[in-house]
Structures are given as structure tokens and as C-alpha cells.
Amino acid sequence: MWKLTPSAARFAKGLRQYHVAVVGSGPAGFYTSKFLLKKDESMKIDMFERLPTPFGLVRFGVAPDHPEVKNVINDFTAVAAAPNFRFFGNTEIGPEVPLERLRQIYDAVILCSGASGERRLGIPGEDAFGVVGAPAFVKWYNSHPDYQELQFNPPGEAAVVVGQGNVALDVARLLLRSPPDLHATDMDSKAVEAITGWQKAGLRTVHIVGRRGFIQAAFTNAELRELLTTDGLLPVVDPEELALCRNEASEAELKKSRMKQRSLDILQKMVANFSELESTSKRILRFHFLRSPLEVLSTQGALTGIRMSRNQLSGEPGKQQATPADASQNLEVSCGLLVRSVGFDILPMAGLPLSSNRVPHRNGCVESAGPGSAGLYVSGWLKRGPTGIIGSNIGDAKETAEKVWKDLSEQTTKEWSEEPLQAMLSSKGSPVVLFEDWQKLQAEELRRGEAAGKAAVKFAQVPEMLEFLHK
Amino acid sequence: MASAMWRLGGLLRVGAVNCKPRPQQNAGALAMRWHNSRVVDGEPISFHFKLRDGSRKTVCVPSGTTVLEAAHQNQVDLEGACEASLACSTCHVILTPENYDQIEEPCEKEEDLLDLAPCLTPTSRLACQVVVDERLKDKEVTLPAMTVNFYVDGHVPTPH
Numbered sequence: 001m002w003k004l005t006p007s008a009a010r011f012a013k014g015l016r017q018y019h020v021a022v023v024g025s026g027p028a029g030f031y032t033s034k035f036l037l038k039k040d041e042s043m044k045i046d047m048f049e050r051l052p053t054p055f056g057l058v059r060f061g062v063a064p065d066h067p068e069v070k071n072v073i074n075d076f077t078a079v080a081a082a083p084n085f086r087f088f089g090n091t092e093i094g095p096e097v098p099l100e101r102l103r104q105i106y107d108a109v110i111l112c113s114g115a116s117g118e119r120r121l122g123i124p125g126e127d128a129f130g131v132v133g134a135p136a137f138v139k140w141y142n143s144h145p146d147y148q149e150l151q152f153n154p155p156g157e158a159a160v161v162v163g164q165g166n167v168a169l170d171v172a173r174l175l176l177r178s179p180p181d182l183h184a185t186d187m188d189s190k191a192v193e194a195i196t197g198w199q200k201a202g203l204r205t206v207h208i209v210g211r212r213g214f215i216q217a218a219f220t221n222a223e224l225r226e227l228l229t230t231d232g233l234l235p236v237v238d239p240e241e242l243a244l245c246r247n248e249a250s251e252a253e254l255k256k257s258r259m260k261q262r263s264l265d266i267l268q269k270m271v272a273n274f275s276e277l278e279s280t281s282k283r284i285l286r287f288h289f290l291r292s293p294l295e296v297l298s299t300q301g302a303l304t305g306i307r308m309s310r311n312q313l314s315g316e317p318g319k320q321q322a323t324p325a326d327a328s329q330n331l332e333v334s335c336g337l338l339v340r341s342v343g344f345d346i347l348p349m350a351g352l353p354l355s356s357n358r359v360p361h362r363n364g365c366v367e368s369a370g371p372g373s374a375g376l377y378v379s380g381w382l383k384r385g386p387t388g389i390i391g392s393n394i395g396d397a398k399e400t401a402e403k404v405w406k407d408l409s410e411q412t413t414k415e416w417s418e419e420p421l422q423a424m425l426s427s428k429g430s431p432v433v434l435f436e437d438w439q440k441l442q443a444e445e446l447r448r449g450e451a452a453g454k455a456a457v458k459f460a461q462v463p464e465m466l467e468f469l470h471k
Numbered sequence: 472m473a474s475a476m477w478r479l480g481g482l483l484r485v486g487a488v489n490c491k492p493r494p495q496q497n498a499g500a501l502a503m504r505w506h507n508s509r510v511v512d513g514e515p516i517s518f519h520f521k522l523r524d525g526s527r528k529t530v531c532v533p534s535g536t537t538v539l540e541a542a543h544q545n546q547v548d549l550e551g552a553c554e555a556s557l558a559c560s561t562c563h564v565i566l567t568p569e570n571y572d573q574i575e576e577p578c579e580k581e582e583d584l585l586d587l588a589p590c591l592t593p594t595s596r597l598a599c600q601v602v603v604d605e606r607l608k609d610k611e612v613t614l615p616a617m618t619v620n621f622y623v624d625g626h627v628p629t630p631h
Contacts, residue, residue, distance in 0.1 A: 068553050068557070068558040069558045069559065071556055071558070072554075072559075074554065075550075075551075221586055222558075222580060225579070225580075225583060258586065259586035262582065262583070389587065390559065391552055391560060391587070394550055395589075
């Protein structure tokens with residue numbers, strides 16, 4: 001007795017079967033797919049990913065010493081195992097696979113491709129050798145194929161991280177973690193070797209600089225508290241600077257925020273470390289609040305340090321801005337590496353609207369379906385701007401999935417033919433990597449990791465991945 | 472209510488209490504899903520989930536199951552992104568004040584993660600850290616209305 005598949009059963013009942021394209025395979029793409037399949041498990045979802053490997057910033061953004069955060073990969077792998085889900089890796093939406101073409105083929109197209117640009121400081125000297133953006137730096141140590149050519153000089157005794165979000169804390173912590181700790185993670189071996197070398201050559205201090213106070217900083221307490229318990233690391237806060245952060249408006253903000261009250265408790269422990277600054281044998285992570293970079297200092301194009309203002313806060317509680325105050329309190333810090341961690345920028349695909357670093361939308365819908373053209377939707381950073389954590393995508397993706405489902409149920413379904421898609425994929429210059437191919441890569445990464453005493457040895461070059469798959 | 476009150480007042484509590492990821496972690500991404508891989512065989516306990524739409528779902532699980540496992544086993548819409556390894560707050564639930572006060576206090580790490588949970592209440596917990604026992608019998612566990620802040624068009628997030 002043969003049995004109808006869920007989609008065939010649906011078809012037999014005269015119900016429509018929808019075909020949806022998801023562009024991007026990070027948390028936004030996978031959560032949106034997950035919630036679409038929860039709405040209707042017969043929906044056909046094709047996910048397109050530029051790289052051969054899925055999971056976006058879970059793979060390339062999450063700090064290598066936070067493996068537990070990556071557990072969400074198991075959830076996403078379960079989504080990929082759904083019978084109506086397909087993954088087309090190594091497939092960039094562009095000239096060979098144009099967005100317009102996807103909109104002709106599918107019933108809906110959901111863009112979940114995140115933010116690949118980064119903010120700059122906009123100060124003199126910023127292009128000196130030794131200045132790097134955190135998005136690039138993080139992708140370098142996380143084996144992202146696009147960032148393996150980055151070059152650095154040993155930074156000397158100190159590095160500076162500008163910005164006070166969790167990415168900044170990740171970078172600072174990893175620059176100071178002990179070589180065995182770094183080696184045990186899935187951090188790129190080349191980066192482990194580089195950072196180990198920098199530490200041997202004298203890298204001892206990382207300054208982490210924020211233009212406002214701790215109450216306005218974006219870091220969260222789990223990441224902050226972790227610094228207190230990281231082996232060989234002394235996080236230090238200057239008591240006078242902590243006091244400066246607590247102006248009247250900031251006190252009002254503090255009073256309203258349970259989270260910031262708990263941050264204060266952690267920072268006070270770091271204040272207690274201040275007296276050990278000169279005597280400690282540990283590596284030092286030094287917080288600076290109310291400081292803005294004014295100028296990057298360099299000699300013959302190579303970074304030597306940074307000059308920073310002393311800021312004061314002004315404005316209503318919740319809307320305080322930092323402005324340079326007393327020039328006599330400017331500070332110069334010598335450093336041979338400067339990582340700017342002041343945010344990402346959305347670089348949209350051609351033809352996509354953009355405002356306030358987001359794609360304008362209504363409940364996730366950018367453009368309703370027109371004659372012959374699928375509705376266009378967004379999820380994740382494209383939708384809400386480049387902020388938030390993996391979990392922030394959940395409600396966001398639910399909303400977009402809900403909207404896609406609602407719109408689809410109100411419109412006529414296109415007649416599906418596999419042919420135009422297959423024609424496009426088979427004529428493109430580079431082979432498509434399927435999810436099962438990725439799983440072979442993943443198994444090999446884990447196998448190599450086990451052999452090397454690391455959590456994984458990640459493939460960092462696309463040709464190497466393709467060669468492994470086709471040998 | 473004393474322990475529930477401190478959160479609103481913002482008093483600080485120091486010192487970790489029994490802070491550990493709950494179920495045994497699987498090493499590989501391909502390992503079996505964790506919530507299916509743990510055997511729990513305590514007395515059956517029945518309790519209710521108050522769902523996001525206001526409706527109620529009664530579930531029955533062996534004592535010793537976590538509330539997150541109970542949700543997953545019963546198709547209750549609760550994520551568990553980090554698989555109970557105390558690295559996210561996607562399994563945020565709200566207990567009754569009575570239950571909140573009866574059970575072990577959250578550890579510091581759980582509190583740090585709860586900071587990030589939307590719709591935080593004085594009796595919020597992470598479902599992966601709450602173990603079902605007779606104290607939860609016939610009681611209600613509420614799913615928060617929202618899991619993140621939506622930014623509908625026109626909203627500009629506050630700059631950092």
C-alpha cells in the first residue's frame with residue numbers, strides 16, 4: 001500500500017503547495033525556515049548560501065571559547081533534515097543566480113543575509129597598518145574564507161579595542177587568553193599561532209574604550225562576569241572613572257535597570273583590581289569609560305597609538321550623548337593593534353531600499369507580490385538592524401514567517417517547475433554544496449580537531465572544501 | 472515573596488548557587504537531540520503551561536524532567552537554543568510566586584542570562600534550570616508574551 005507524502009496529500013486535497021526561497025543560512029534564515037515549517041510542514045523551502053558552509057555568524061561570529069552558544073547548530077541541523085527543506089551552499093545571489101529570477105520562480109523570497117559591512121570611527125589616521133575592524137578580525141580567527149589574507153605586525157605590549165559591546169569583550173578576552181585555552185577551541189590555527197606569538201613578544205594589556213559610561217555600554221553581564229574568572233586575566237576598572245560614569249542622569253538610568261545594577265556589582269570587583277595594576281603578573285584587560293578616539297597615531301603608515309578625549313555625558317536619562325569635555329584630560333595610549341568594534345553596516349543587494357541601517361518593511365514584508373513576481377521579505381539584521389543576539393531572531397523570524405504565511409494564503413500559487421532552478425544552478429561557475437556535503441565537511445573538521453587536540457579544525461578556504469568534497 | 476521582591480528592588484545578590492548546565496552535553500553537532508537522550512523515570516507529575524495566546528496546556532512528565540524538556544516533549548512553543556548549557560535565555564518562563572519561592576534560587580549565570588529576557592518578571596526563570604517535582608503539581612508555568620522586541624517599520628532602536 002503506497003502512502004502519500006504530506007505534500008502529495010496536500011496536493012491531492014486541492015491545497016496549494018508553496019515554494020519559498022530563503023537567502024542566507026545564519027540564525028535569521030534557519031529560525032524563519034523553522035517557523036515556516038511549523039506553520040505548514042508541506043511548504044517547500046530552498047535556502048541559498050553564498051559559502052559552502054551554513055550557519056552564518058554562529059560559525060563566524062560566536063567566540064570560539066563559547067562553544068555552548070553554538071549548540072543551536074543542532075536545532076538548525078534538525079530544520080535542515082526536514083523532508084521539504086533544501087540547502088544550496090556555495091550559491092551566491094548575484095549575476096549567476098539573480099534575485100529577480102528567484103522572485104519569478106518562487107512564491108516568496110525571504111532575505112536573511114545580515115550585515116557584511118562595518119562602521120568606521122571617522123578619525124584621522126584610521127587607515128594605518130594595524131587598525132582592523134572587529135567584524136573582519138573575528139571572521140579572521142573564526143576561519144571565514146573572505147578574511148584569511150589579513151596581515152598583522154606583533155602589537156607590542158598593548159592593543160586597543162574601541163567599542164564596548166560583547167564583540168569588543170570577545171576580542172579583548174581572546175587576545176589575552178592563554179595559548180592552551182585558545183588551542184583547545186576551534187579558533188583558526190593560524191590565529192592561535194599569531195596571538196600566541198604576540199603574547200610571547202610582550203602583548204600584556206588590552207585597553208577597551210567606550211565613549212560613554214558603563215550604564216550606556218552594550219556589554220551584558222555574563223560576558224562581563226566571565227572576565228573575572230578567566231585564567232591569567234586581570235580585568236581592571238579605574239575607581240575615579242567609574243565614579244565619573246555616575247552623573248545624575250546615569251543614576252536615573254541605573255535605578256531603572258536591574259541589568260546595569262548587576263553590572264555595577266561586577267565592575268566594582270574590577271575596581272578592586274585597580275591597586276594590582278602595577279604589581280600583577282597577569283595579563284591586563286583595562287576598561288576606559290567616557291573616552292572617544294580622536295586620532296590614530298602612526299609612524300610611516302604603521303599604527304603606534306591612539307589619542308582619546310575625556311568625555312562628559314549630557315542629555316535626558318536614556319538619551320545621553322558623550323561630548324569631549326576637558327582637553328587637559330586627553331589620554332594617549334601606545335598600541336600596535338587597534339580593533340574597532342563599533343558596529344556593523346548593512347550592505348544591501350542592488351535594488352533593495354535601505355534606511356537607518358535597516359531595510360524598511362512592514363511585519364517583515366518589503367514588497368508585496370506583483371504580477372509574476374514573488375513577495376519580498378526580510379528577517380534578522382536586514383529587518384531590525386545589526387544588533388541583538390541569536391535569540392533576538394526568534395520573535396523576529398516568527399513575525400516574518402507569520403506574515404509570509406498569511407500573504408501566501410491570500411494569493412495564487414505559481415505552478416512549480418524544478419527546471420529553471422536546476423538550469424540556473426547547473427550553469428553557474430562553481431558547484432552547489434548541499435547540506436549532506438556540508439555534513440561531510442563538518443565530520444572532517446571534527447575528525448581533524450580530534451587529531452589536533454582542538455574542538456575542530458575548520459576549513460578556511462572554499463577551494464579546499466570543494467576539493468575535499470570532490471575527491 | 473522576599474526572594475521575588477529583590478529583583479524589582481534591584482538589590483544585588485552575590486555568590487553562585489549550584490550553577491551548572493543541566494543535562495549532559497553532547498559533543499558533536501550530529502549527536503542525538505539532547506532532550507530525547509536523557510532518561511528520567513520519577514513519579515509522573517502533571518502541571519500546566521499557560522501559552523502565549525492565553526490558553527492552557529496540561530502536561531504530565533516524570534519528576535526530574537526539566538520544564539524545558541517537558542515543553543519539548545509536549546510540543547509547547549519554547550526554544551532552547553543553547554540546549555540547556557546556560558548560554559542563552561530563549562527558554563524564559565514565568566513561575567507562580569509560590570513556586571518561585573519554593574524552588575532553589577537561580578545561580579548568578581542564570582540571573583545574568585535572565586537580564587536579556589524580554590518581559591522579565593520577578594518570578595522569571597530559565598525553563599532548562601527548573602526541575603519538575605511535586606511542588607509543581609497542578610501549578611501553572613507561563614510563557615512570556617514576547618520572546619524579543621519587534622521593530623516594526625518606523626521604529627528606530629535606541630543608539631548605544
